[in-house]
Amino acid sequence: MKGITGRIGVICALLVLIFTAFAWRLIYLQVLQHDYFSKLAAEKHESRKVIPAKRGRILDRNGEELAVNFPVRTITADGTHIQDPAALALLAAPYLDMKVEDLKAKFSTKRPYVVIKKGVAEEKAQAMVRAMDKARLHGLSLEEGAIRSYPNGEMLCHVLGFVDASGHGIDGIEKSLDEELAGQDGFRWIEHDRKGLEVVTYRGQEQLPEQGADVRLTIDMGLQAIVEDELEKKCREVHPAGAAAIFADPNTGEILAMASRPDFDPNKFNESQAEQRRNRVVTDMYEPGSVFKIVVASAALNEGIVNERTRIYCEDGLFHYGGKTIKDHHKAGEMNLGEILQYSSNIGSAKMSLMMKDQVYYDYVRAFGFGEKSGIPLQGEISGMVNPPRRWDGLTKTRMAFGQSVAVTPIQMIMAMASVANGGVLMKPRLILNRGEGSVAEPATSVRQVVKPETAKFIAAALQKVVSMQGTAPQAQIPGFNVAGKTGTAQKISPRGGYMEGRYTVSFAGFFPSDHPRLVGLVIVDDAKIGSEANYGGLVAAPVFREIGERAASYLGIARENSATTTIAQLSEKADTP
Amino acid sequence: MKGNRRRATNAIEVHFLTRTIFFGFLIGFAALFFVYIKNQQHSVGNESRQVEAELHEYTARNEALMANITKMTSRGYLQRKLDEGYIRLSAVRDSSLESTNPAVIAQPDGLLRTASRDTAEASRRVLSR
Numbered sequence: 001m002k003g004i005t006g007r008i009g010v011i012c013a014l015l016v017l018i019f020t021a022f023a024w025r026l027i028y029l030q031v032l033q034h035d036y037f038s039k040l041a042a043e044k045h046e047s048r049k050v051i052p053a054k055r056g057r058i059l060d061r062n063g064e065e066l067a068v069n070f071p072v073r074t075i076t077a078d079g080t081h082i083q084d085p086a087a088l089a090l091l092a093a094p095y096l097d098m099k100v101e102d103l104k105a106k107f108s109t110k111r112p113y114v115v116i117k118k119g120v121a122e123e124k125a126q127a128m129v130r131a132m133d134k135a136r137l138h139g140l141s142l143e144e145g146a147i148r149s150y151p152n153g154e155m156l157c158h159v160l161g162f163v164d165a166s167g168h169g170i171d172g173i174e175k176s177l178d179e180e181l182a183g184q185d186g187f188r189w190i191e192h193d194r195k196g197l198e199v200v201t202y203r204g205q206e207q208l209p210e211q212g213a214d215v216r217l218t219i220d221m222g223l224q225a226i227v228e229d230e231l232e233k234k235c236r237e238v239h240p241a242g243a244a245a246i247f248a249d250p251n252t253g254e255i256l257a258m259a260s261r262p263d264f265d266p267n268k269f270n271e272s273q274a275e276q277r278r279n280r281v282v283t284d285m286y287e288p289g290s291v292f293k294i295v296v297a298s299a300a301l302n303e304g305i306v307n308e309r310t311r312i313y314c315e316d317g318l319f320h321y322g323g324k325t326i327k328d329h330h331k332a333g334e335m336n337l338g339e340i341l342q343y344s345s346n347i348g349s350a351k352m353s354l355m356m357k358d359q360v361y362y363d364y365v366r367a368f369g370f371g372e373k374s375g376i377p378l379q380g381e382i383s384g385m386v387n388p389p390r391r392w393d394g395l396t397k398t399r400m401a402f403g404q405s406v407a408v409t410p411i412q413m414i415m416a417m418a419s420v421a422n423g424g425v426l427m428k429p430r431l432i433l434n435r436g437e438g439s440v441a442e443p444a445t446s447v448r449q450v451v452k453p454e455t456a457k458f459i460a461a462a463l464q465k466v467v468s469m470q471g472t473a474p475q476a477q478i479p480g481f482n483v484a485g486k487t488g489t490a491q492k493i494s495p496r497g498g499y500m501e502g503r504y505t506v507s508f509a510g511f512f513p514s515d516h517p518r519l520v521g522l523v524i525v526d527d528a529k530i531g532s533e534a535n536y537g538g539l540v541a542a543p544v545f546r547e548i549g550e551r552a553a554s555y556l557g558i559a560r561e562n563s564a565t566t567t568i569a570q571l572s573e574k575a576d577t578p
Numbered sequence: 579m580k581g582n583r584r585r586a587t588n589a590i591e592v593h594f595l596t597r598t599i600f601f602g603f604l605i606g607f608a609a610l611f612f613v614y615i616k617n618q619q620h621s622v623g624n625e626s627r628q629v630e631a632e633l634h635e636y637t638a639r640n641e642a643l644m645a646n647i648t649k650m651t652s653r654g655y656l657q658r659k660l661d662e663g664y665i666r667l668s669a670v671r672d673s674s675l676e677s678t679n680p681a682v683i684a685q686p687d688g689l690l691r692t693a694s695r696d697t698a699e700a701s702r703r704v705l706s707r
Contacts, residue, residue, distance in 0.1 A: 070645040071638040122638040144634075149645055151652035200623030225653050
């Protein structure tokens with residue numbers, strides 16, 4: 001009896017020991033090593049899933065979509081869940097347009113995260129998942145993504161810019177408003193089962209994404225299409241090294257159309273050259289030539305140095321000054337301010353500049369916005385080149401009067417012309433109408449009053465004569481409208497110093513209707529491959545302005561000012577008449 | 579002996595037994611119910627995951643279609659089709675034009691709205707332009 005009791009005691013003691021050991025092990029695993037094993041489990045089953053924010057669209061002022069997102073998927077593999085790499089490769093290959101061998105090699109891994117292919121169309125990706133479910137194969141998952149699409153291709157490419165493979169803005173509006181457009185990615189902590197599927201019950205902390213804002217531009221795509229079309233026609237005709245055109249509302253500074261050549265397709269930006277991607281409107285500076293005469297004329301008139309009746313002796317077309325000779329195309333004796341602009345007299349302009357103190361003249365040049373960035377939200381804007389009086393030589397002042405020894409950007413030039421059109425106020429160019437639905441529209445911003453309204457009015461009236469049959473730009477006339485404008489023909493600067501023979505940058509800047517301007521425009525054609533005798537702003541750039549203006553007036557419904565029925569053909573006949 | 583034998587008889591405590599069995603069943607049922615609920619929870623979770631995936635798929639398909647529509651109605655695309663001769667422009671006299679309220683595209687909800695013949699609205703727009 002005693003032996004039995006002893007044996008029972010031993011068995012009980014053993015059981016107690018065993019259960020004590022188990023209990024201790026349990027305490028060790030669950031309590032002492034809790035953090036370690038929790039972490040281990042979390043690493044295996046928990047993951048932070050990024051919920052990507054949708055990039056905002058870019059729209060024109062009427063809501064036309066200029067940049068949108070095309071949903072695609074990134075296919076990733078989890079090697080720990082792939083049981084049959086060969087079968088999975090065979091199944092996935094046709095959906096991913098990849099070779100079976102390549103896929104098999106990629107699937108034969110134990111790594112938990114391998115990117116297999118990016119940019120797979122949604123439909124193909126979903127079809128592949130369904131096929132996998134049917135075949136009971138696991139190990140591939142889909143990640144959300146999108147590729148940026150620019151439905152209009154080359155049109156407005158320099159303004160829109162483009163994004164890189166990771167969706168970050170690289171150029172244009174995509175770059176300058178990247179923060180607003182990109183939004184903020186969200187996340188969700190998830191647990192997945194042994195098949196790699198999310199266990200919804202154990203969803204953890206979650207933060208929804210902040211979607212990117214839709215940005216509305218001031219651009220009017222109807223007008224943009226007209227501008228692009230006419231600029232393209234001219235480029236095919238004269239094969240220039242480059243060309244640009246901008247049209248804006250002079251009263252608000254809103255940029256309505258902006259085109260630059262050469263251009264590129266932002267959908268295939270990696271196939272383009274840097275030269276094509278350059279937005280000449282903001283990144284290039286050029287000597288403006290005679291268009292710049294509006295500055296000296298406005299300054300002299302505003303300062304009271306000349307008035308509308310003052311007559312300036314123009315030396316019959318040859319003026320010897322500072323050891324150099326300044327020539328006029330239209331030889332004349334005395335001319336008043338209006339005639340100096342109408343006939344584009346270099347001598348008259350130079351003499352007006354000499355009547356002013358250096359600093360006063362310089363201040364006016366700067367007041368018109370030259371020598372400083374306009375503040376347009378586009379990448380790579382330069383400030384141009386305006387030397388201060390201390391760096392002028394004896395000829396600089398007279399050269400500046402007719403647009404030499406000074407370099408401007410097209411955006412500066414059009415804003416200066418807009419200030420003449422709107423009564424003397426320099427406006428800040430405005431390209432963004434609003435940043436996101438419900439956001440307050442950005443107001444028009446005036447930079448400064450450059451000249452008195454009456455000065456601007458007089459200059460505008462004088463610029464109308466430039467576009468008359470006696471002026472330098474009759475080809476800019478738009479039937480039914482009084483057009484004001486100024487031509488510019490500047491020899492190109494040689495990199496070795498001096499000017500290049502027979503190579504010109506020609507331009508025309510103007511506005512209409514001249515009484516209540518609705519549109520101000522600038523057309524620049526750089527180094528057209530035509531003879532010097534035809535390479536003038538009035539012959540190359542002005543007709544482009546006219547064609548754009550005529551179509552734009554019809555498109556925008558701008559009421560005609562007069563009943564003039566002069567047609568372009570009639571104008572040509574008149575122009576040909578000796 | 580008889581009396582002793584009677585005293586040694588163990589009476590079945592029906593109440594105690596019933597109570598024990600009842601509580602045993604109750605605990606067992608509660609445990610099974612807990613497991614059932616847990617399974618249901620997982621099952622509903624799976625369903626919601628599938629619904630989410632389907633919803634996402636439809637949304638993505640819709641977005642892809644919208645992007646395609648935008649592309650195929652863009653100025654650049656239509657111009658190319660015009661150049662290739664797939665479509666052509668026909669002249670329309672001013673007098674033959676009916677002013678309509680322009681189609682509002684690209685609304686935040688992603689819906690396309692067709693033009694309507696709201697002459698008052700059209701007039702207002704023309705005037706404001």
